[in-house]
Each structure stands twice: as structure tokens, then as C-alpha cells.
Amino acid sequence: xxxxxxxxxxxxIGHGYALIAIGWTVLLGVARLVNFGHGQMYMLxxxxxxxxxxxxxxxYWVALPIAVLVGALVGFIMQxxxxxxxxxxxxxxxxxxxxxxxxxxxxxxxxxxxxxGQILDTPxxxxxxxxxxxxxTWQDIAVVLVTIAFFIALKLVVEHxxxxxxxxxxxxxxxxxxxxxxxxxWVYLGVFCFEGAAVALAAGMVAPRTPIxxxxxxxxxxxxxxVVVLGGIGSVTGSYLAGLGIGIFTAFFGAYVSAAYSTAAxxxxxxxxxxxxxxxxxxxxxxx
Amino acid sequence: xxxxxxxSWPLMALLLLLSPTLFxxxxxxxxxxxxxxIFAVMAYGLDLIVSDLGEVSLAHPVFFAVGAYTAAIxxxxxxxxxxxxxxxxxxxxxxxxxxxxxxxxxxxxFIFSLVTYAVTVVAMTLxxxxxxxxxxxxxxxxxxxxxxxxxxxxxxxxxxxAWGLLLVTLILVVAFRRSKMGYAAMTVHLxxxxxxxxGISPERIRMQVFLASAPITASAGWLYAYQRAYVSxxxxxxxxxxxxxxxxxxxxxxYILAPLAGxxxxxxxxxxxxxxxxxxxxxxxxxxxLVLSFLxxxxxGLFRDLxxxxxxxxxPHAESQTLKT
Numbered sequence: 322x323x324x325x326x327x328x329x330x331x332x333x334i335g336h337g338y339a340l341i342a343i344g345w346t347v348l349l350g351v352a353r354l355v356n357f358g359h360g361q362m363y364m365l366x367x368x369x370x371x372x373x374x375x376x377x378x379x380x381y382w383v384a385l386p387i388a389v390l391v392g393a394l395v396g397f398i399m400q401x402x403x404x405x406x407x408x409x410x411x412x413x414x415x416x417x418x419x420x421x422x423x424x425x426x427x428x429x430x431x432x433x434x435x436x437x438g439q440i441l442d443t444p445x446x447x448x449x450x451x452x453x454x455x456x457x458t459w460q461d462i463a464v465v466l467v468t469i470a471f472f473i474a475l476k477l478v479v480e481h482x483x484x485x486x487x488x489x490x491x492x493x494x495x496x497x498x499x500x501x502x503x504x505x506x507w508v509y510l511g512v513f514c515f516e517g518a519a520v521a522l523a524a525g526m527v528a529p530r531t532p533i534x535x536x537x538x539x540x541x542x543x544x545x546x547x548v549v550v551l552g553g554i555g556s557v558t559g560s561y562l563a564g565l566g567i568g569i570f571t572a573f574f575g576a577y578v579s580a581a582y583s584t585a586a587x588x589x590x591x592x593x594x595x596x597x598x599x600x601x602x603x604x605x606x607x608x609x
Numbered sequence: 610x611x612x613x614x615x616x617s618w619p620l621m622a623l624l625l626l627l628s629p630t631l632f633x634x635x636x637x638x639x640x641x642x643x644x645x646x647i648f649a650v651m652a653y654g655l656d657l658i659v660s661d662l663g664e665v666s667l668a669h670p671v672f673f674a675v676g677a678y679t680a681a682i683x684x685x686x687x688x689x690x691x692x693x694x695x696x697x698x699x700x701x702x703x704x705x706x707x708x709x710x711x712x713x714x715x716x717x718x719f720i721f722s723l724v725t726y727a728v729t730v731v732a733m734t735l736x737x738x739x740x741x742x743x744x745x746x747x748x749x750x751x752x753x754x755x756x757x758x759x760x761x762x763x764x765x766x767x768x769x770x771a772w773g774l775l776l777v778t779l780i781l782v783v784a785f786r787r788s789k790m791g792y793a794a795m796t797v798h799l800x801x802x803x804x805x806x807x808g809i810s811p812e813r814i815r816m817q818v819f820l821a822s823a824p825i826t827a828s829a830g831w832l833y834a835y836q837r838a839y840v841s842x843x844x845x846x847x848x849x850x851x852x853x854x855x856x857x858x859x860x861x862x863x864y865i866l867a868p869l870a871g872x873x874x875x876x877x878x879x880x881x882x883x884x885x886x887x888x889x890x891x892x893x894x895x896x897x898x899l900v901l902s903f904l905x906x907x908x909x910g911l912f913r914d915l916x917x918x919x920x921x922x923x924x925p926h927a928e929s930q931t932l933k934t
Binding site: 349403418425429540582595 | 659663664665667716723724726727728731733734735738847850851854858888891893894895897898899901902905
């Protein structure tokens, strides 16, 4: 494979990483919360898409919105159960509870979809594009375009809409936002719904690149973590650029060193970053 | 009264040692008791971090795995006995935890927890792919536990060793909570600003508590390797992390017997009331989520609340009786 092919692979993977991470970026920026069940929500999004297509016989264009709706519903249920913890900002309990949710999702998925690996083929992933020596699929093009459109829309909503203004107020100071008449509980519920929906969309778009298993999801949490920290917590543009950077790094590391250790390499990169600038990751959603 | 109280703990310990025999002495019972003791020791290591320090470490499965892999490699490839492998496990885990503590020294709350989570995920990748650790095949053929002429070839013979390890762990945890370090950890947990102004460095205390906690969890991994006679990457599966966390929060935090009781309840369900691996997984995850969301004081808190409510509902009744007379 030539150099340009690795760049293209990196750009596609990078857009996928940015899309996987965006829900977490907003969650962290607004609610100062993390969701360790994020990877299992990604897994669920991929399996709901696969199940809707292979067992219910629905088309990809119907299966994807169903996965997004299921993702939003799971996010809502999670946050509804943990609402008191979120309001109290009991981070320790929230972190452990989200791990528990991830574990439940894995059990439910294995029970519903079975524990064997599956392939999520879509009408776009089966159509190849050859451009000179370069090769990619229509699914790759869709990942790039959907991610760009999603980020532009999100940036517009956060910075130029009344919903975005309320979300930014909660991010800045939840108590003052409450005094200003904003329903903080609904903002938190909405943010979790958004996170669930965004990661399910990412799964439906990105998962056709690899086989899917109900035990997957751990790598996605690490990828998301690295993207969020590298991009600056709460920064939408930063997440996009960090996703691209990590994608290109992964493509070249996988091609020239070892594909099996690419997550480990990403982690080493993260450790270096944390040691060098431990306080450089405190940007908030409010400061756009 | 005091001598009686002093005697009650050794008596309880002795009763615990004899309990599998008292309840019939079947090999299944010895197996579950040994496993409860090993997993409880594993959970006590994490308990110091969650209950005393108030942080969430998700790297404890790695410490458990370090103990197990060190015992497996040292016994199968270098022929070392259990005492040597235990010492080696503690040395190796102190090196690993020292590195993690150094890297996370200035990190707080979720960033700290995320790094520890990443350590576990990367360790899982390493264990599955690195030939030195046996790759996906793992390391089989760990010899039977044999120390000072005592050879444990079955669960009944391994039980006194697991019991001894549990007893030592309980003594260490009590000593930690009564020590200066234990008080300092609680001060850092409850009020980091106050801790700092009274001359306690939260970073230093966190490192010290980590260094104290990891060898406890590693020693559980060390004995687990001998129990299974085989170690593989599944030792880093999320089950162990969720199990430890649930055991720590289920009964109530900072009660000395809480992690032991938590593990006993969970393993009892898994061994005797199991609904299959996937449903058990859903049950374990649900218990963790529900306890955290609705029972912040754990089962002890629940019973205390119930007692209070019963007391309150009785009081007006008693008052009305008095008024009538």
C-alpha cells in the first residue's frame, strides 16, 4: 500500500473517531460527566443496525435511524436512573454506575443477539471506489461527509441557537442556570440522549468497517478518551481535529508497526500528553 | 466485657475456618469458600481506594492479573515456590503501581479514573497478544500450592491458605484505617483543602494508599493462579472489575466485613441461584447501578432506614396508647 492510501485510511478512520467521540465531548463539556458505558452503547448501536437489517429485513436507511432512537432511549434511561447522582455531582458514583450500565448492555446484547461475531454490510460498504492506485468504499465517503455535516450542525446549534445558549449556561454554572429558570434536569437528560444517539449513529456508520462482537467497546472508550483529551475537553472543533490526528496516527502505526497494538500506542501517546500538560484539558463547553 | 470482645474476633475467625466442615464439607462448598476468600481479598485492595481515598481506580484488575501472571510465570518457567512467587508478585506490582501513581500524580477525578481504565484495556491487549504472557492460550500447568511440606492439591486443602490470606488482609485493613495514613486518606477524601492546609499532601497520600492497596489485590491474584492452575487474559475481563466494585458498594462503605459479605452474596447467587452467564451479568450490573443510584448507604443503610421507619411508626402508636391511659 502506498503512502497516500494510508493517508486516506487515516482520514476515514479519523472522521469515524471524531464521530464516536462527539457525544462524550458534549457530555463532558456540559455536565462534567463521563460515561464508561460509551463503548457498549457503540456496540449496541452496531447490533441494532445489524439486527434491523438481517432479521427484520429493513433497509440500511431505516435501520440507522432506529439505532439512533434506541441509542437516545438508552441514554435517557441511564440518565433518568442516575439523575440524583448527576444533580449532586457525585462523580465517583456516576463513573461506577456507568460501568455497571455498560456491563448490563453487554449482557442484554449477548442474550439478544448471541455472542458470535457478525458482519454489518450496508449498501454503501459493498460498493468500492477505485481512483488510480487508491481504494475506498462509498461507506468511507459517507463517514467523512456525515461527520463533517454533524460537526457543523452541532457547532451551529451550540453557538447560535437558544438550546445551545441554555446548554452553555448549564455548562458554565448549573446553580445559576437553575436560578435563571433553566430546567437543568432536562438539559442533563437531553445531553445523555444526545450522547446515546450520536454514538449509535457513529456505530451504524463506522462499524461496517470491522466485524462486530457483543464483547467489543473497550477500544472505543480509549479512542474517545484520547480524542477528548487531545482536543480539549468540551471543544467541538478540537475533537474533530484530534479525531483526524489520531486516525492518521492509527493508520500509519497499524501499517508500519502493529495493528494489534495501535490502541496501546494511542494510550502511550495519551500518557505522554498527560504528563506534559496535566492541566491543559480543562476547557468547558461554555467557553466557545 | 473487654476481654470478651477481644476474644470474639479470634472465635469468629476460627468459626469461619471451620464453617465449610460444619456445613457438610462438600468439595463444592470448599470451592466456593476459597473463591469467596480470594475475591474478597481482591476487593479489599480496591476498597481502600474507593471507601477511604474517595477515588475510583479501574486498574485493580491489572494488579490482580500481575499477581496471577507473576505466580504463573515464576512457578512454571523458573520453578519457584509459593513464598518466592508471592514476594515476586508484590515487587512486580509495586513497580507497576509506582509507574501508574507517578503518571497520575497530578490528575484528578474522572481523568484519573479514565487513565486507570485505559491501563486495564491496554493490559488486556498485552495479555492477549504478548507471547511472554502466553498470548491467547495463557499459561497452563501451574504446580500445586506447596509450602513447608503442606501440599494443597484440592479446594479443601487450599481453603486454610485462602482463609489465612483473608485474615492477614483484614488485619492490614484495620491497621490501615487506624494508622496516620488512614486518617490522612479520609481527610483527603472528605476535604482536600483542609488536608492541604493541615500539612497533608493529597498527591503523596494517594500514592501511599495506592502502594498499600495494590499488593493486597495482587496477593489475591497470586493465590487465584494456584487455585485455577492456569492463567489467561480472561483474568482481565470486565467481570472482575464489576465484581470488585459491586462488592465494595453493596453492603456499605467503610465497614470492615462489607467487601467480604458483598462477595459472598454475589458468589452465592452465581453458584446456587444462577440464571446463565448473560442473565447473571445483567443481575450483577443492575445491582451495582441500583445500589449506587438508590441506596447510597448500601444494604446496611437500607436496614438502618427501615429500622428508623419502623421505630417512627411505632412511636406515635405508643404515644397514643399513653394518651389513652
